[in-house]
Amino acid sequence: MMQKTFFTLAALLFAIIAFNSCKNNKYEAFNSICDTTNTKFSAVINPILTNKCLACHNNTTMNGGINLEGYDNVKANYDAVLNSTRAGRMPKDGPLDSCTISKIQTWVNRGANNN
Template structure:
């Protein structure tokens, strides 16, 4: 009987741990402090690979918002935001940044099914704040 009680207690503890709200790890990994990238951020080397890996399967060249290339991104209009998605020099005023950070002003956080890492978000923020250059 004592062994049965221990097994039940163990299963309850495991069940409780499995049901905890651990959303912190969905936002960042253990090595992902979101530090600012060193040096100038390159669109082609740093930003587009993030979009290719996490965004373009839904936001490719055929949609209203396309992240498939620099020109497509810069010409995409966020209807809910009333302007272009990227405001060069102003990450906080860019709809793109609002959509990839927690609790966006409009709709759901992107990408659907999993968040970008803090480092990826910081790379995009830095690129925009540096003028959103096609480099």
């Protein structure tokens, strides 16, 4: 009788621990997922470049000869954009996080469209 109760409690404890560790894993996975469902130029990519690059790479200030203002200029430079951000050289004032770089990479992989 004692033994049965002990095993029941032990099983219950195990189930609770297992359940909670699953919950925690799911939570961590949720936090580290990079959502690249939407990589439209107008909604996602252009705003990233506008915020992070345009101060130094626009129609009048073209550091390193790179202009990232507007679709045509971005399309012409997407290799350089990927290389410089992946290497962490750009932006000058601190690297992009890996999810942001993944979004740019995914947009290029999908054809670098003006969408």
